Amino acid sequence: MAYIQQHSAELPTPVRLGLIGSGWMGAFHGESIARRVPGAVLAAVADPNVDSAASVAAQLGTAKVTADAADILADPDIDAVIIASPARFHASLIAQAAAAGKHVFCEKPGAQSLEELDAALAAVETAGVHFQIGFNRRYAEDFQSAKKDLAAGIAGQPQLLRSLTRDPGTGSIPQAARVPAWTIFLETLIHDFDTLNWFNEGAEPVEVYAVADALVEPSLREQGFLDTAVVTIRYSNGAVAVAEANFSALYGYDIRGEVFGSKGMVQAGRATETAARRYTAEGLSADTPRLNVELFRQAYTDELADFAGAVRARRDGVPPSSGDFTITPGAADARRALAMALACIESVKRGAPVAVNETAAV
Amino acid sequence: MAYIQQHSAELPTPVRLGLIGSGWMGAFHGESIARRVPGAVLAAVADPNVDSAASVAAQLGTAKVTADAADILADPDIDAVIIASPARFHASLIAQAAAAGKHVFCEKPGAQSLEELDAALAAVETAGVHFQIGFNRRYAEDFQSAKKDLAAGIAGQPQLLRSLTRDPGTGSIPQAARVPAWTIFLETLIHDFDTLNWFNEGAEPVEVYAVADALVEPSLREQGFLDTAVVTIRYSNGAVAVAEANFSALYGYDIRGEVFGSKGMVQAGRATETAARRYTAEGLSADTPRLNVELFRQAYTDELADFAGAVRARRDGVPPSSGDFTITPGAADARRALAMALACIESVKRGAPVAVNETAAV
């Protein structure tokens, strides 16, 4: 052999991540880490359903499997955790992970009440660990393009904003009914609230008025499962935003954002799956995006790459590179969006506008 | 520690690839392999400019570096090679790699003459190795969507086809002039020829008529460097295709394909970088795609993932999964497109149509 150099190449030591929760979304995050995030290793998977954890680990070449997240938190070889368990466990897992000195990426929502969230975020602050919340839309290329334009002042002062989520669902709303009643606010519209807050950066949400109903599956109305909602939000800078969501968009996964302001408008949102177009005797047609993990595949990868990069920077003492505008959603973002979701629930109950700080006060 | 399982996870052994040529495109392929192709390892880099090879290897964590591609070919730890050297070396490298029992991914063109290419492909066939040519557009999601529709008969019998390449260039055409005179046919339009052949699968290109000129940089006309070309192609099924290229598209990297037939039309090509849109006092605006490695980033990854998958399937004796339609561009595709490019050069010289088999005969 005549290689001029033949040695261990000196790449940075990979970041070692532990996955907590190996359900549908957890498994996808695991796959992103193992296969698509350079410099990150999926080191362990925890799930009370240990067969699920083992299955994910086997597919991804992950060496360690446990039923108990505490094993991951106690493992000195693991730098950080990805929390993808059911939402009701998020807050305590954040707090435990922080106490164990692990950096934390947590799927939204950060908690189901502000009290819980505040306790968790206090633990994060005390431990000095890095915290990122799973608002993945910030990493979608079209939303980033819009944000960049907004940061550059293209739209001027925001006056009207819109964000929407139309979810194709599983075709099985009754199944969905087993999830908590307020899912549409706590787990779906919370994404839209974050998009609006990010697009309207610098302003605070002041008041919300929410309308919600069970239009897809009216039989679930009595059980409190709502599948359609519209929210009007007043911001401290006068801007008025509308967020809307529906759980049964037959045409696919439709996520859009729009900001109208004193100088113009920017829009994000992808109407079709690819740029390909068909023209037949029936006219123009094109495929529409379906699963969120297809539409946002790259965004899901990029949010984890951002997290891995931040963890590495902390570990290696290198400041992470900062861009032209804020991307990484952190503690304040998690809290602001949750406060809005909770105010919406109260607004639906009252049938009246609700001040965000009424429910958000600590 | 209380992990339920703690063991070496049983992932398939990665495919080990050697990169030959670490110029701009080679370095990008190396990065794709090292960072974005699951199950592949960039095991070695060869370049006569060994500093370039070392630099690429260092960035990508590749252990082996050499000035001589023969080192890679002789290395039993390497399964396959990626040939990204200048085009004039392609044919002999293909032949040598095949003779060394390495599977071969080669950037286009496979050779600069049909004689050379036929010799190289004969070596591939004799050795029984897998061969893939770098027609990356087949892996772009919109071109795949169009191909899928064509395979499903959406457009009916093809009658009119179009493929175009508008390259933003480097802003430095005189530099480009140092590349061979017929680059526009041999290295650029060869992509379009393959797209047309793939879209019109089952038909053979019969005759070409090519017009070419130095319109971007007229001063280079005498040196024979042509920057603008239009080609008309007659196919055996009667379809007529047009391919066009230009080396200085100020608005970005514009790659489109279109097939019109007895039942309709399909189009591929991405007009804007993302789905984001701006509306200002100047009207609507959006960013356009720029570098090919941005526009086709995923396509470049996917062509290498396809190659790695095929190499692994050969190694492990598992047949690669086959899809609804042909994707992987192989020996016959490399030859067909090269024959067209050579016929175009002859057509420009004669100022007349030229039968493809006139230059393609062996």
Added chain:
Amino acid sequence: MAYIQQHSAELPTPVRLGLIGSGWMGAFHGESIARRVPGAVLAAVADPNVDSAASVAAQLGTAKVTADAADILADPDIDAVIIASPARFHASLIAQAAAAGKHVFCEKPGAQSLEELDAALAAVETAGVHFQIGFNRRYAEDFQSAKKDLAAGIAGQPQLLRSLTRDPGTGSIPQAARVPAWTIFLETLIHDFDTLNWFNEGAEPVEVYAVADALVEPSLREQGFLDTAVVTIRYSNGAVAVAEANFSALYGYDIRGEVFGSKGMVQAGRATETAARRYTAEGLSADTPRLNVELFRQAYTDELADFAGAVRARRDGVPPSSGDFTITPGAADARRALAMALACIESVKRGAPVAVNETAAV
């Protein structure tokens, strides 16, 4: 001369229309009638500003001019009137015209209160004349296409609707401030309300919640002039709609409608002035629609052609042809939209949702 036939061709006698109000919109309606509506004649123009009326008449070849609309109402040669005076005169002019046996086309709003409107519509009913309100968007080709799809059930049961008006304004909001404070609801959003009612045909608006502010020209807030508004509307079929408006869209005249339902979504609204596109070093760009009389030029013509056709059908005893879906906006449409606008005003005053029938009761 050797003409085979040479005679007075037997075209139907034109419909003779009198224009009441020759301001900007009145003059445009006059021009549409005189130049673009076959079978209609602009027979007279009335305006207290008789110079304005005379100027319009002179440009359009109209023979009769008066300062007093009563002259037109008393003229037996006139079949019908177009009311384009300031809104505060609409109701009494409708009533007078009906009493004089003239068919009536009235610009929106039909009145400024429901009491006035009901009196006017009672006069219409008593007189048995034809009544059309100026909801021109129903005649825009894209809104008609959407309506046709909705009537065919493409979107299924409506669940979420949206209509918006972004008006480029005159660049002179202070001037706008001389119009009544609630213009944004009574004269602008009333269009959106009608679009939503038409798209959600068969359902009744039940409750509105309106937010409005002076964001374009905050100094006018105290004078009550509002330039930005968002309205949430609950319909009797459970659908939730959002209407929004703003008086200073720098990028042009942006009118959109969207209906999302159990089977899909339909959208109307034209993003660019023409299908032409530019690609330059700055990316993609295109011109956006500007004046409403440009964007809706054909729609304005077609609404008057519809009116003229209905008048002719009444006169000649021929039933007007009916299409696949309802187009002509009549008395009930005028009332429904006005009731919503009035409920919005009340909602802004109260800062709370308001039942439409609370203000709409007669």
Added chain:
Amino acid sequence: MAYIQQHSAELPTPVRLGLIGSGWMGAFHGESIARRVPGAVLAAVADPNVDSAASVAAQLGTAKVTADAADILADPDIDAVIIASPARFHASLIAQAAAAGKHVFCEKPGAQSLEELDAALAAVETAGVHFQIGFNRRYAEDFQSAKKDLAAGIAGQPQLLRSLTRDPGTGSIPQAARVPAWTIFLETLIHDFDTLNWFNEGAEPVEVYAVADALVEPSLREQGFLDTAVVTIRYSNGAVAVAEANFSALYGYDIRGEVFGSKGMVQAGRATETAARRYTAEGLSADTPRLNVELFRQAYTDELADFAGAVRARRDGVPPSSGDFTITPGAADARRALAMALACIESVKRGAPVAVNETAAV
């Protein structure tokens, strides 16, 4: 009655036009004049099929009908003629009309040979009458927008151009076969040639290479009826253009133009009938334009309004207003495009490129 003014309004005397040829296109032009061109009157209709002429006249309220175009030419009350007879009569009708002192609007082509055309245009020049050829695409709003951008230098120096015609046809190509064999060049692509010439104003077409075949209806190949053609055109400024046509576009009427140059690209062409969009379980869909008289309805009106305006300006001694760029297609445009069509026919016969001036020399 108390009208302040009651008098004959002083509108300009209308232009009185005679229609020669009342077939499908002639009847449509007649309707445009009678109903959509302000200031023009359809004064007479001539057609050897006098029943056809009488039927058109009756529908449009035209008083005079004749089997003999000479009656119109001899009528002192008629200012100008619209020639919409079969193409083989165009040249002699132009000459006769000019000799009779009538201004002439003639559908394309101006003639079927350059000799005939030159004779006809000489008569026009001798008589000093106004001449316009029916290249209606110049009046389409998107083509005008593109032309305006080109005139402003947006695309820089043209390098690559494209124009295409995809005609949905009548679904009855055998019927079409009764029209002359070279229709695709003389009556269809002649539109594209004019578009290219107009977009590349200042340059002359130098050489064409045409490929044509009977792909839609191969059985008609022997009779010489060609339904598919592609033409490459070299211009005096080095630009290379491609024109293509097909007579059976199942998806509708598809007319596009594109100019790529040293600074950018402009595109014209309307992909969908309206801006409305549908999203269903099948994805995105929209209607496509169908009949040319729908797609170009306003363009057909505007070309006749331009003609009527020019006739009025001549009559009244007022110079017609001139715009930012050339619109009205005249004698030179008619000749240039015809010369290209004839050179294409020769190119198909020879299977080789043909210099335009080879067939165009007088």
